Amino acid sequence: MSEMESTVMELIIHAGEARSASMQALQAARQHDWSEAESLLKSASEASRQAHKIQTALIGADEGCGKVPVNLILVHAQDHLMNAMLCRDLVEELIVLHKEIQEIRKAATH
Template identity: 70%
Template sequence: MELENVVMELIIHAGEARSCSMEALSAARKGDWPLADQHLTEAKAAAREAHLIQTQLIGADEGAGKIPVSLILVHAQDHLMNAMLCRDLVEELIYLHREVSALKNHQSRRAS
């Protein structure tokens, strides 16, 4: 496969990972835990695909500069890093949403 196509695949998978992470956060805000978990699973799968492509590119480069560094390659790497950071932060935010929701449910049961 042509390098440009490989890089575009990296961008697509990284973008999908980020989008799924944000969908998970949106579902968590609504208290839809199964949907939040589903989107997180999808985010992890897309990130795994992107990371596999990145690993293949690194292997093909062999640390010898065999892969030309272009603006689109830098852009793809940026997308992947942002997607990974986004997923990590979203996982933590969803954890906090669950904790707050559980606390509210506990308090409302005690008040009844």
């Protein structure tokens, strides 16, 4: 495997970890396990940061001149990263809603 393929695969792996941790955080929130949800969101953020570092390095290596060959696997990696970042943002908002719903239910029972 070439260095470029290895780099792109690493980007995909980190993006996949970020998306997976985000979805696990949402599951934890559904169980009202707020500390686990927060911990998983932090893990998702860290994995996203690692993927973003790789993306930034690739952009820097390209220098806006087409030095980095754009192929299907690189497009796939970019797609994974953008989906992971969007997923984390949406999950964070959904967790806020889960907390609000729990508070409303608590207030209704008292």
